[in-house]
Amino acid sequence: MPDAIVCENLVKVYGGVIRAVDGVSLDVPEGEAFGLLGPNGAGKTTMVSILTTLVRPTSGRAIVDGLDVAKHPEEVRRRIGLAFQVSTADGELTGRENLEVAAGLQGIPAPEAHRRIRELLEQMQLAPAADRLVKGYSGGMRRRLELAVGVVHSPKILFLDEPTLGLDPQGRAGFWDYIRHLRKDTGVTLFLTTHYLEEADQLCERLAIVDHGKIVATGRPDELKQRTGGDTVVVKPSHGEDLAPILSAVPGALAVQVIAGAYRVKCDRGEAMVPLIVTACDRAGVEIASVEIRKPSLDEVFLELTGREYREEDTEHGGWASERLGQMRGGRP
Amino acid sequence: MLRELGALLRREWLRYIRTPVWIISSLLVPILYLILFGQGFNYPGGPAQYLGAPNYISYFAAGMVGFVALTMSLFSGANVIFDKGLGIVKRQAATPAPRSVIFLSPLIFRSLIALLPAFLVLGLAILLAHIPGFVGLTISGSVGVLGAFEIVIAVLVLALMFNALFLAFGFALESPQSYFGIVNLLNLPILFTSNALYPPGVGPDWLHQIAEYNPVSLCVNVLRENLFGSSSYYPYIPEVYLMGLLAWAAAFISLAVVLGRRALRTP
Numbered sequence: 377m378p379d380a381i382v383c384e385n386l387v388k389v390y391g392g393v394i395r396a397v398d399g400v401s402l403d404v405p406e407g408e409a410f411g412l413l414g415p416n417g418a419g420k421t422t423m424v425s426i427l428t429t430l431v432r433p434t435s436g437r438a439i440v441d442g443l444d445v446a447k448h449p450e451e452v453r454r455r456i457g458l459a460f461q462v463s464t465a466d467g468e469l470t471g472r473e474n475l476e477v478a479a480g481l482q483g484i485p486a487p488e489a490h491r492r493i494r495e496l497l498e499q500m501q502l503a504p505a506a507d508r509l510v511k512g513y514s515g516g517m518r519r520r521l522e523l524a525v526g527v528v529h530s531p532k533i534l535f536l537d538e539p540t541l542g543l544d545p546q547g548r549a550g551f552w553d554y555i556r557h558l559r560k561d562t563g564v565t566l567f568l569t570t571h572y573l574e575e576a577d578q579l580c581e582r583l584a585i586v587d588h589g590k591i592v593a594t595g596r597p598d599e600l601k602q603r604t605g606g607d608t609v610v611v612k613p614s615h616g617e618d619l620a621p622i623l624s625a626v627p628g629a630l631a632v633q634v635i636a637g638a639y640r641v642k643c644d645r646g647e648a649m650v651p652l653i654v655t656a657c658d659r660a661g662v663e664i665a666s667v668e669i670r671k672p673s674l675d676e677v678f679l680e681l682t683g684r685e686y687r688e689e690d691t692e693h694g695g696w697a698s699e700r701l702g703q704m705r706g707g708r709p
Numbered sequence: 710m711l712r713e714l715g716a717l718l719r720r721e722w723l724r725y726i727r728t729p730v731w732i733i734s735s736l737l738v739p740i741l742y743l744i745l746f747g748q749g750f751n752y753p754g755g756p757a758q759y760l761g762a763p764n765y766i767s768y769f770a771a772g773m774v775g776f777v778a779l780t781m782s783l784f785s786g787a788n789v790i791f792d793k794g795l796g797i798v799k800r801q802a803a804t805p806a807p808r809s810v811i812f813l814s815p816l817i818f819r820s821l822i823a824l825l826p827a828f829l830v831l832g833l834a835i836l837l838a839h840i841p842g843f844v845g846l847t848i849s850g851s852v853g854v855l856g857a858f859e860i861v862i863a864v865l866v867l868a869l870m871f872n873a874l875f876l877a878f879g880f881a882l883e884s885p886q887s888y889f890g891i892v893n894l895l896n897l898p899i900l901f902t903s904n905a906l907y908p909p910g911v912g913p914d915w916l917h918q919i920a921e922y923n924p925v926s927l928c929v930n931v932l933r934e935n936l937f938g939s940s941s942y943y944p945y946i947p948e949v950y951l952m953g954l955l956a957w958a959a960a961f962i963s964l965a966v967v968l969g970r971r972a973l974r975t976p
C-alpha cells in the first residue's frame with residue numbers, strides 16, 4: 377500500500393516560543409483509519425492544519441497523496457476533505473445551501489452537485505432539516521453537516537479534527553456509525569484527531585499518542601494497551617510512607633512504579649493481587665488510603681508514558697467568536 | 710474559477726436577503742439624511758456658491774451619493790471579520806478555490822449593492838424637487854446618455870475602491886475592535902476633506918487643495934458637472950475627474966490586493 381500521508385520531522389513554532397508540533401514523523405498507508413490522540417493543547421489541530429495546507433510548517437516535510445503540502449497546496453486541497461474542530465457552516469444559510477456553496481468551491485458542476493448533496497443529506501440524516509437555516513441546528517446536526525461539507529467532493533483522504541467534540545455519548549456513537557459506513561463505502565483514508573480515548577479506541581486502526589507536540593507512542597489500540605503489561609493495582613499510603621520495598625516483595629508483582637505519590641503495581645490479574653497487597657501492608661504496619669485495580673486502557677498508557685493523568689476536558693480555543701459558538705453548541709444535544 | 714466565484718456570489722446574495730433589517734436601514738439612513746439635513750440646511754445661494762448647482766440641496770444631494778457609496782463600504786470589512794470569527798473564511802481557504810475568488814466575490818457583490826442606496830438617494834432627491842413643501846435636486850444641465858453612464862461608472866468605481874480597501878482591512882485584522890478603530894480613523898476625515906457636503910469657500914485653503922484630489926470629490930464632480938451643466942465652474946471636463954478617480958481606484962485596489970494576499974497567505 378502506498379502512503380497517503382507521510383510526515384518527516386514536522387515542527388511548528390508559534391511566535392518563536394510555542395512548539396505546537398515538535399518533531400513529528402509518521403506515515404499513514406492508504407485506506408487506513410489513523411488517529412492522533414492527545415489532551416488539549418497537544419498540537420493536534422496544528423498537525424491537521426499543516427497537513428491540510430492551512431498552516432505552514434516551521435521545518436520538516438509533509439507529503440499528502442504523494443504531494444508536498446508546502447509546494448502544491450492547491451493540488452493537495454483538491455484531494456483532501458476536512459471537518460474542522462469548530463463548525464464552519466454559515467448559520468444564515470440552510471444546510472443544503474451550505475453544501476451547495478461547498479460544492480461550488482470545489483468546482484463541481486451544478487447537476488452533479490445536486491445529486492451528490494441529496495445523497496449526502498440522506499446519509500447524514502439531515503434531509504428533513506435540509507432547508508432550514510443552520511443557526512437552528514442542534515450540535516449533532518452541525519457536526520454531521522460539517523462532515524458532509526468535508527466529503528462533498530468525495531475526497532481520497534479525510535481529516536477530522538475532534539469530530540465529536542461537545543456531543544453527548546449517544547450523539548458520539550451515532551457519529552461513529554457514519555464514519556464506519558463512510559469508510560466501508562468509500563475506502564477513504566481517515567486522519568482523525570481526538571482527545572476522547574474511547575473514540576480513538578473505537579474508530580482507529582492505528583494511533584499516535586501525542587503530548588506537547590511530540591509523539592509518545594504509536595501502534596494499534598490493542599497493542600498500545602498491551603504495553604501497560606496486564607493490570608495495574610494503584611496503592612496510596614495514608615501518610616506518604618515508602619511502599620516500594622513492601623510492594624516489590626509481594627508475590628506476583630511484576631514491577632512497581634511511583635507516579636505522583638501513588639504506587640502502581642504491575643501484575644497479571646489485579647483481583648488476585650489486591651488481598652496480597654493489603655495483607656503485606658497490614659503486616660508492615662502501613663495504613664493504606666486507597667487500593668484500585670486498573671485494567672489495560674489508553675488512559676493507563678498515557679499516564680505511564682507521560683507521568684500525567686489523562687483528562688478529557690471540553691475546552692477549546694479559536695477565533696474571537698469561538699466562545700459564543702461553544703455556548704451555542706452546548707445548548708442542545 | 711467562474712463556478713467558485715458564482716458559489717460565493719450566491720452566498721453573498723443569500724446572506725444579504727436574509728438580513729432585511731440591514732437592507733431596510735441601509736436604504737433608510739441616506740433617505741433620512743436627505744430629508745433631515747437636506748431640508749434643514751437649505752442655505753441661501755445660487756450656482757456661484759455651489760459649483761454650478763442651482764441651490765444647496767441640489768449640491769448636497771449629489772454629494773450624498775458619493776457619501777453613501779463610501780459608508781456602504783465600511784460594512785464590507787466588518788462582515789469579513791465576523792465571517793472569520795465564525796470559521797467561514799477558513800473553510801473557504803481550505804478549498805482549492807483560487808484565493809482571488811475569496812476576495813473578489815464580496816468586492817463585486819458589495820460594490821453593486823452599494824449602488825442601490827446611492828441611486829435611491831439621487832432618485833428621491835430629484836423626486837422631492839417636484840413635491841410641494843420639499844426641496845430637492847433640480848437638474849439644470851442636460852444629462853445625456855454619456856453623462857448618465859459616467860455618473861454610474863463614477864459611483865461604481867468609488868464603491869469598488871473603498872470596498873477593496875475596507876475588505877482588505879477586514880481580511881488583515883483579527884478583532885472587530887481594531888477594524889472599527891480603522892473605520893473611525895478614516896471615514897469622517899475622508900468625508901470632511903471632500904466637497905461632498907459643504908461648498909468651497911468654507912474652510913482654509915489647504916483644505917481646498919486636499920478636497921480637489923479627494924476621491925469622493927472626484928466622483929461627486931462627475932455627478933455635479935453632468936447634472937448641473939456647470940462646466941464653467943470646473944477647471945476640467947467630467948472625463949478628467951473620472952480618470953483621476955480611476956487612478957485612485959487603481960492605487961487603492963493594488964494596496965488592497967497586497968494586503969488581501971498577505972492576509973490570505975498560509976501562516
Ligand SMILES: Nc1ncnc2c1ncn2[C@@H]1O[C@H](COP(=O)(O)OP(=O)(O)O)[C@@H](O)[C@H]1O
Nearest residue numbers: 390394396414415416417418419420421422423
Ligand atoms: N495560531 C496560534 N498562535 C499561537 N499559538 C497557537 C496557535 N494555535 C495553537 N497554538 C498553541 O499551540 C499549542 C497546540 O495547539 P493545538 O494544535 O490547537 O492543540 P490541540 O488541537 O491538540 O488542542 C497550544 O499551546 C496552543 O495554545
Ligand SMILES: [Mg+2]
Nearest residue numbers: 420421461538
Ligand atoms: Mg484542537
